Every structure is written in structure tokens, then in C-alpha cells.
Amino acid sequence: EDGADSCRTDSKGIAPGSSVHSAPQQVCWRTDFYRRLPEACVKSALLNDCVKYRCGQIRASSHLGSVFVMGSLENPSVTLDDGRDCLRLMVLDYDDTLCPSSWISAAPERVHAATDADAECLRRLEDGIEALLQRAEALNCKVVIITNADEDWVRFSSQQFLPRIVPLLQNLRVVSARRYEHLYPGRSVCWKAAAFTHVAKAFFHGEDPSGTRPREIVSIGDSNDERLAVRAAAAPLDATAKAIKLVDAPSLDTVACQLVAVTAALPFLAAAKTSVDVDVAAVLAYVGAAHRDDGPAQDAVQRVWNDAAWGLLTAIRFQDANPAPVTDGTPGSPVSPSITAQA
Known part of the structure; x- marks a missing residue:
């Protein structure tokens, strides 16, 4: 320390x-x-x-501000491969990734009235979503939202809480993984794996039928389901799986802050040549210990997230330099090659 x-x-x-x-x-x-x-x-x-x-x-x-300072969405100061020759699919979760669903569920009355502080934080979240999608486009990513929610919830919640991003969502494909629920009752990870595989297979084969271009699937979401699903989908498609696992049950402020950190890290994630799996909560636990005496002041929170952004970059670089064996799923996991074969 x-x-x-x-x-x-x-x-x-x-x-x-x-x-x-x-x-x-x-x-x-x-x-x-x-x-x-x-x-x-x-x-x-x-x-x-x-x-x-x-x-x-x-x-x-x-x-240091160009990448690490909270709220700065400038281009990274180092030259990175933008992956123009790579077919890169980015799969975003929706609940607690783009939409602060846990915060909404904790106080349903917020649907009708939000405090001034909450309204300001929602505006920052809209800024963060716009910046993330802009960065994804700059890195030649095809962005798709795959969620366990249904499309009606995505439409309602975005119109109610994030009206500025509604036009952006209308330009994205939104897939409900629940359409696979009847195949795997009670196994949400399998719904996600099937949805990831269907979407990725259609995208890769449509863009490059010969299969000569490198392929990547980037997953950003708050659940371990996405971490397993991206590996299960990538393996049979000869794609590189890259995952950033976000914080469980985040506050409104956390949803906004972690998107800024992820946006800063995204070019480094794209530049990685091997599979990557990074947990934002683990990075926060590490950097938060160094700030335990800083107090709850807003500038202290910002310092933690500044260092969390740096921690994400370092974790991505370290994993890229020290790749782990790639498998179709973790031992004993409900995700198996048979799921992707059926999909």
C-alpha cells in the first residue's frame, strides 16, 4: 500500500x-x-x-488526464490498433449496465419523481452511454444489446430515465435472451449463451463468409452469465472472448462512474491480442483499500474511480501478456459446447 x-x-x-x-x-x-x-x-x-x-x-x-481522469473522454494518448481488419462484436447488457435498474427497483416511486441530484446523475449517465457508444464506433465495433429483460422494459425505462439515449437505442439491435428460456428453463446463463452465439454467428458469417478475418466478441455486463456466455459463444466461432464484468447491484452513481472507466479502457481492450476477463469490483476493492482514509467526500470517490480506470488498463495489459488457457466454459459450469452447438 x-x-x-x-x-x-x-x-x-x-x-x-x-x-x-x-x-x-x-x-x-x-x-x-x-x-x-x-x-x-x-x-x-x-x-x-x-x-x-x-x-x-x-x-x-x-x-495523466487524457485517459485516467474521471469524466475525461478524450482519445488515449498512446497509439493503439483500432482493429479495422478485425470483426468485433460488442455485446452490452442493459440492466445495471446501461440502465440503473437496481436503483429503480429500490425505490419505484422514482419513476414519477427524481431528486435534483438524481436528475444530474442521470444526465451524467446519458453522457457516459453516448461516449461509450461513440468510442465503440471509433473502434469499429458492431454493438448489440442482449438482456434478460424484455424489449418493452428497455423502451419504457429508457424513455422514463434516459430520454437522450432513446434515439441511440433505436439504432441498435436489442435481443431478449428470454426467447431461449423454453429451451433451458431456469438456466439464465444458457439463455445468454444461446443468444450470444446466434447473434455472433449471424454477424461473423454475414460480414466474412470465408472466415479469414480475425474475430472478437466483447462483453460488458454486470453478471457472471455474460462472462460464461461470451466464452461459450466465442470458442466454436474461432473468436477471441473479451469480458468486463461490472459491479453487482450498483448505485446510480456507480453505473455512471464505471461506464466512464470502461470507456477509457475500451481501446486497450480492443488492442489486446488474447482473451481478457476483468472484474471491475475486484479492481475497485484493490484501489479502494489505498483510499480507505480519504473519507466519503465526492473528490475522494472521484480519486477511487480515477485509479480504478488505471487499474482496468493495467489488468487488461497484464492478462494480454499472460494469457490463460481458453476453454468452452469453466469446469462444472452449466455452459457447455452442446449449448452452443444447439444454438
Whole structure:
């Protein structure tokens, strides 16, 4: 924790208003940081990768705000492969990913009246959704919403709480995974796997019948169902599965904040050459420990999310450099190759 605090302090002290482009300055900063760490930490491969990556980001940018600062939706300061030759399908969940459904369910009266603070947060959420979709388009993603809810709920909730994104949703395909419920009663993960497979298969075969272009399926959602479904769908289609698992039962503010962090991380997720599976809650737990004494003030919350955005980028890079074996599903999982075969 002391090392992480030092890393944050030094990087913020060096970067703003300075030109840290020369190798000697980089080496000096990194060496000084390592000197303050216990020997066991210095030998950690994960720490080594994280520090090298952080140094690279400082070197590549005249300030840290372009990617890491909460609320900044500028282009990343490093050059990344935009995947123009790659067929990239992005599957978004809806409830608690785009729409703050847990927040709505906790107080149904909000359908009729929201506080000024809630209204402002909903406007920030609309900004975040627009920015996410714009970034996805810039990265050549075909975006589809696959949800366990029905289409009527998507229409009603977006009109009631997120009216600015209604025109955007009208341009996206919305698929209810419940259309597969009769095939797998009581097994929601199987509905999602079947829906993912149908949508991905149609997209890939329609765009590239010969199957010569690289394929990716990117999943962003709050449930473990999506994490399993994207792997189950990707394997038989020879596609790379990439998943970002969002926070369970998030508050309204969390829904808005995590979309900003995901938008910042999206180019790095697209640039990864291997399968990626990142849990935002795990990243928050790690960076939140370093801020446990910051208090509940809004600027403290913002600092946590600033570091969470950086944590997502680092986790993506680390997994890309250290790929795990790819399987059709986890051992003992209800998702199996037979599900995707039937789909």
C-alpha cells in the first residue's frame, strides 16, 4: 500500500506541466520507486509489469488526464490498433449496465419523481452511454444489446430515465435472451449463451463468409452469465472472448462512474491480442483499500474511480501478456459446447 501511494504521488508530481519524455528521467523515477519497496515486492512480476506500464503512460503523455481522469473522454494518448481488419462484436447488457435498474427497483416511486441530484446523475449517465457508444464506433465495433429483460422494459425505462439515449437505442439491435428460456428453463446463463452465439454467428458469417478475418466478441455486463456466455459463444466461432464484468447491484452513481472507466479502457481492450476477463469490483476493492482514509467526500470517490480506470488498463495489459488457457466454459459450469452447438 505504501508503494502504491508513492507511485500515485510521484506520478502526479512528475506528470502535470512537465515533459517526462527522456529515458534517463524515466529510469530515475522507476529506480527511486523500487528502492522504497520491500524485496519481495520488487521481485513481483505483476508489480514490475504495472510500474513499467505506468511509466510508459507518463512518457507517452504530457499529463495523466487524457485517459485516467474521471469524466475525461478524450482519445488515449498512446497509439493503439483500432482493429479495422478485425470483426468485433460488442455485446452490452442493459440492466445495471446501461440502465440503473437496481436503483429503480429500490425505490419505484422514482419513476414519477427524481431528486435534483438524481436528475444530474442521470444526465451524467446519458453522457457516459453516448461516449461509450461513440468510442465503440471509433473502434469499429458492431454493438448489440442482449438482456434478460424484455424489449418493452428497455423502451419504457429508457424513455422514463434516459430520454437522450432513446434515439441511440433505436439504432441498435436489442435481443431478449428470454426467447431461449423454453429451451433451458431456469438456466439464465444458457439463455445468454444461446443468444450470444446466434447473434455472433449471424454477424461473423454475414460480414466474412470465408472466415479469414480475425474475430472478437466483447462483453460488458454486470453478471457472471455474460462472462460464461461470451466464452461459450466465442470458442466454436474461432473468436477471441473479451469480458468486463461490472459491479453487482450498483448505485446510480456507480453505473455512471464505471461506464466512464470502461470507456477509457475500451481501446486497450480492443488492442489486446488474447482473451481478457476483468472484474471491475475486484479492481475497485484493490484501489479502494489505498483510499480507505480519504473519507466519503465526492473528490475522494472521484480519486477511487480515477485509479480504478488505471487499474482496468493495467489488468487488461497484464492478462494480454499472460494469457490463460481458453476453454468452452469453466469446469462444472452449466455452459457447455452442446449449448452452443444447439444454438
